[in-house]
Amino acid sequence: MATKQEIFDLFARHVSSGKSKYFMSYGIDFIFGRREGPYIWDIDESKRLINCHSNGGVFNLGHRNLEIIKSLQQALDDTDIGNHHFVSTKRAELAAKIANLMPGDLKYVVFGVSGGEAIDTAIKIARKATGRKKIISAKGGYHGHTGLALAAGNAKFSAPFLSESDDFIHVPFNDIAALEEQLDGEIAAVILETIPATVGMLIPDNNYLPEVKKLCQRNGSLYIADEVQTGLGRTGKLWGFEHYGVEPDIVVIGKGLSGGIYPITATVIQSKLEAVFHEDPFLHISTFGGAEPGCVVAEKVLEISSSTVFLNRVNALSEIFQKGILELQKQYSSLFIEFRQKGLMMGLKMSSPDYGLFMSKACFDAGLLCVYSALDYSVVQFLPVLIIDEALSLEIIERLSNALSILKRFIEYK
Ligand SMILES: Cc1ncc(COP(=O)(O)O)c(C=O)c1O
Structure with a gap:
């Protein structure tokens, strides 16, 4: 078997020299090996981490969830990707299931x-x-690295690729007046992450999203909820927007829908919007979109994530984390200045942008996989998998305490 150094060198030569150098420079010579539930092991088994990043929700149900693996294995007995032009039982069944779990007319x-x-x-x-072109999104919002999503997101990622556009307007999150000022007859939609994660887990004020929807309706614009991270139980409700009693016109689901096993995402639209495809139903195509094995996996994910027992457990865990982490905040108040939380969607705001990176490394040393926010380095994103028990939650809090003490000693030493 190749040594870790050989794998790092191979990765540097053929995938990314920058990433290889970055991780080595921080002493994070970790290569994903065995994985199971909340745990990931280094390829040589020299280290085990508890996943508190979960790829932003991909691993909501843990690594290699056995129920999901079984559903995929069964699907592979009699399906393959299928054909994206034709009628498909699996696509229809999954779409119906999603529609049943959405409010109102998102069908x-x-x-x-x-x-x-x-x-x-x-x-x-x-x-x-709408026949309109312009899109409003949040400053620091993140919606992915493809064409329109990239332009809707922060300039940090769009500017280097010359993808900024006057058709995309950015307003501060949680600021209704700023949004109202930009809304006019040219705005097709307002797109918002329910909780903007990449800019540091900003929690919306209770009236913010309902006001956004009301303003959109009045202006003839659509409200798109990006639930890629907040969906599928992460916040303690199946969909994050349910906390705010608002019904988006379009909902985007990703990450966790895959069960961490088979990529699949969904754009859920109100019935009236399906009319955009009436004239030509082949106007929008995705060869692998809704691949049949993925549909089977996603159905199982939805079955697990929408159960009351599952959501109750997320809420019970959320209380344990709230209690434990607020204690840590008191203890380390000069370093750790704010705890942001909705269910198990959590962020630790540190007192300096330098500390997000140091804290991610301290967490690594303490046995936790945590990653700082790419658009606010002072915030450590904290997203444990959702299927842990009380004992493991307490162990995670203990390890977080160790990480904070490592960081404190490091800063004092400096
Ligand atoms: C809120 C949000 N929207 C969209 C995306 C894009 O998803 P993907 O990386 O699968 O394209 C991400 C990815 O991190 C995200 O966090």
Whole structure:
């Protein structure tokens, strides 16, 4: 078997020299090996991490969830990708299941492979339905790295690729007046992550999203909820927007829908919006979107994630984390200045942008996989898998305490 150094060198030569150098420079010579439930082991089994990043929700149900693996294995007995032009039982059944779990008239589903693609689809539909071009999104918002999604996101990722556009307007999150000022007859849609994750887990004020919807309705614009991270139980409700009693015109689901096993995403639209495809139902195509094995996996994910027992457990865990982490905040108040939380969607705001990176490394040393926010380095994203028990939650809090003490000693030493 190749040594870790050989794998790092191979990766540097053929995938990314920058990433290889970055991880080595911080002493994170970790290569994903065995994985199971909340755990990931280094390829040589020298280290085990508890996943508190979960790829932003991909591993909501843990790594290699046995129920999901079984459903995929069964699907492979008699399906393959299928054909994206033809009528498909599996696509129809999954779409019906999603529609049943959505509020109001969100009854049609367009399938995709990545979150970015599903956001692109949402924006395309909004433009065609309204005959308008401009899109408003949040400053620091993140919707993926594909064409329209990239332009809707922060300039940090769009500017280097010359993908900024005057058709995309950015307003501060949680600021209704700023949104109202930009809304006019040219705005097709307002797209918002229910909780913007990449800019540091901003929690919306209770009246913010309902006000957004009301303003959109008044202006003839659509409200698109990006639920790629907040969907599927992460916040303690099946969909994050349910906390705010609001019904989006379009909902985008990704990440966790895959069960961490088979990529699949969904753009869920109100019935009236399906009319954009009446003239030509082949106007939008995705060869792998809604691949049949993925449909089977996603159905199982939805069955597990929508159960009351599952959601109750997320809420019970959320209370344990709240209690434990607020204690840590008191203890380390000069380093850790704010705890952001909705269910198990959590962020630890540190007192300096330097500390997000240091804290991610301290967490690694303490046995936790945590990643700082790419658009606010002072925030450590904290997203444990959702299927842990109380004992493991307490162990995670203990390890987080160790990480904070490592960080404190490091800063004092400096
Ligand atoms: C809120 C949100 N929307 C969209 C995306 C894009 O998803 P993908 O990476 O699958 O294209 C992400 C990815 O991190 C995300 O966090």
